[in-house]
Amino acid sequence: MRIRSRSLFIIYFLGLLLIALFLLDIRLGSISITFSDMMGHLLGRSELSDQQLVILTKFRLPRVATALMAGAALPVCGLQMQTLFRNPLAGPYVLGISSGASFGAAVVVLGAGATGIVATWSLAIAAWLGAGTVMLLLLFVSYRIKDVMTILILGIMFSSGLAAIISIMQYFSQASALKSFVIWSMGSLGNVTGAQLTIMVWAILPLLLITLAYSKVLNGLMLGEEYAQTMGIRIQRTRLIIFATTSILAGTITAFCGPIGFIGIAVPHMARFLLNRSDHRVLMPASMLTGMVVMVFSDIVSRLPGTERILPINAVTSLIGIPVVIWLVIMNRKAQSL
């Protein structure tokens, strides 16, 4: 089958691209660590200097690992939202889920001023709660209102409302807390420390596996909830799983990396465009892979190779994602499809 071999080819291609970008991302910086340096170290032929080793294990690898997790998790959230709401413009950012997580984080950073390991956990839990609350509100509304446009508008209103509350909190907060919150809100892949990385891995990897296992069910949802039910899909349970996984995935990434815009909404469309397919059993892993490629690429761009400066990751992903969304809105006039 032609479609199958094309999908396979694209997935291999994305895999190779990801490996290349991964190695480039690790190599870049004031101290160069090349692939052969690393291989030599692993095989015991040569040694990395202590300095290289510290930079590699304490900074660069955690940073790339964070990029990979954010890149895999956010498109999954976007894809699930797009299929559930049957709207190509749905995504964690648009629906206010990221804002919910931001609000949770704001309460911890601005309100409590917590630090250390307590802060790590409370930040994650607050972000999950914030994202989950917005999700529950959307879930509740979507039971009563079937019109997807209304739900999108409500999501935008939720996020604007939360942004307003966050700015009030910022106005009344201490200068130091304010500074750390502003830096957090610009997004960063580099601030994820050992304990946070552990939480991220444990929160994200199992959920990614669950969402992969739900690909068949998501396919059934493409025709709408009525059809899904007549094909044997337990719709309540499915909604609950989609909402829970999305809240935790988006909440975790937002808590530790700040709000990363447009990856969730744009990457599933990039994957759809590349594969020319909507079958979630291929689209889901392809979206994860595309997301990882885009995030590692954004990380490389944000570090402005050749300079000592680092751009906020949120700005880079937005500049990559926005053209995709604009293209989508314009194309959507012709073919309204997912």
Next chain:
Amino acid sequence: MTDSPADKIISLDRFTIGYQKGSALLSQLNLTVNRGEMVALIGRNGTGKSTLLKSMIGLLAPLKGVCMLDGKPFSEYTLPERARRVSFVSSQLTQLPSLTVGELVGLGRMPYTGWMGRLTPEDRVLIQQALEEVQMGSFIERRLECLSDGERQRAMIARAFVQDTPLMVLDEPTAFLDIPNTYELIRLLSRFRDGGRSIVYSTHDLETAMQCADKMWVIHEDKILEGAPEDLGLSGLFNELFSTSGISYDEQTGRFLFSGTQKGSVCLEGDRDEPLIWTRNALERLGYSIEKGADRKINVESSPGGVSWILQKEGGSMRFENLYSLSRFLIQE
């Protein structure tokens, strides 16, 4: 003679449907569907056709009463169990996913596939057979966006067909179709029925339903009347049904007529049946009734060169080469 309970695939017992308690759309329905039977649900827009079908198959909760499927209340089946017994085609499909026809039809195998939804070679054979059944055998790689309305609807029906359920429920499957596509689709459903499946479909197209359904459920006021199409015709129901809409039902011919103003009567004569039938249709459309011995007389002459019409009235006769010019003359008269 009554049907034995084992013949019944669906039986509704004091089934009451609607969106809120206190404002039932249709109440106390007692209806049955037998195995291998095609049932057409007829009703005007907004009378609750969709609500009834959706309540019947558990997509909406009934206000009262039960729907028995194979002798067991519908609510006692789990969703996966239902999916192997009843398939559904909805009337609305505003937004289609970007799938190929084969992928869409493959979704119908969901109740049978494993957790990854992998299709077996047998599933693929079934999908190809279903597509051939709906005359879309070569469409498997085509995308849904590139199909016509009729093809899209047939693809949706193929999806329901591969679900391999003894009962298929279709909500207004012909709503967006033109007449040839409508007949094509109804013929398709009749073939499924002949293959042993039970079909329930809703429509407001009484005429096609009369020609193919084994049984009709006709929504009239807040009741549903059940019977063979001819039973309902015999009961004079159809005239009552359309009494307000300017349409009358001719019980002799089984045809619908616009009941416009009557213009008078015409005596029609001729030697060949076919031109006579069409002339009669044209005259009735214009509001003339056909009566022997009427003053106005039309003679239909068939000759090897074609048919011509001679209109005789007081003061002479006129000759027309086709029905259009005859009817133009009658209108202007």
